[in-house]
Amino acid sequence: MTPWEIHGYELANCNCDTGCPCQFMSLPTKGTCEAAVGFVISKGHYGDVDLSGITSAVLYKWPGAVHEGNGTMQIIIDEKASKAQRAALQSIFTGGDTEEMATFWWVYAAMSPTKLDTLYRPVAVDVDIAARKGHVKAGDIFETTAGPLVNPVTGAEHRARIDLPHGFEYRIAEVAKGTTTTQGEISLTGNTDSHAHLVEIHMNNAGVLEAA
Secondary structure (H helix, E strand, O other), X not given: XXXXXXXXXXXXXXXXXXXXXXXXOOOOOOOOEEEEEEEEEEEEEEXXXXXXXXXXXXXXXXXXXXXXXXXXXXXXXXXXXXHHHHHHHHHHHOOOOOOOOOOHHHHHHHOOOEEOOOEEEOEEXXXXXXXXXXXXXXXOOEEEEEEEEEOOOOOOEEOOEEEOOOOOOOOEEEEEEXXXXXXXXXXXXXXXXXXXXXXXXXXXXXXXXXXX
16 A cells, blocks of 8 residues: 555535535435535645645535445546646545545545546635635636625624544534536536535545644
8 A cells, every 4th residue: 555645725515505414424405415626735645756736626426425325526636747646646536545434535436436537627726714715626627616604694704613523534624605617527506505614634544634
């Protein structure tokens, strides 16, 4: 198993109501799960391959809950990534060189038997966790915009967090609202003003690491 470690940021938008029932062991709001996720790696490596500065994204679509499987996924890696960096992220995002069930990448890939060809496009990821704002533009494949929750009475920004001490994706997530538009093979139809979260990523072969 090639040792790897990633530290960075993530913006995810799914089609569920704010909070996302999956985070609380419940079924998806609308019965299906559709998600767009963008990543920026601040520092990281895969063996001797430096992954620092690489941006990437993944689209997922399941006909039911994630754990029921039969999903479809597609990876988009920034076109500036080298051949070695592309191969490294391809392995990590599909559960390679990872202990069983250790990361959300492993689980989502296992639950997505249909894996569309990986694409190489310009991928821009902007994440401001403190402000609960973010933006992902994955070439001509998809675009996600997220912003803070707003009190419906006062119009003031509202802050809410999800704390998962034993989560396989993160420890703390700042919750936001997000909207994703898609133009590629995977069409997400319900991601409008729906759940989004912004998180720090600290991960290796064995799962989530404490912040470093």
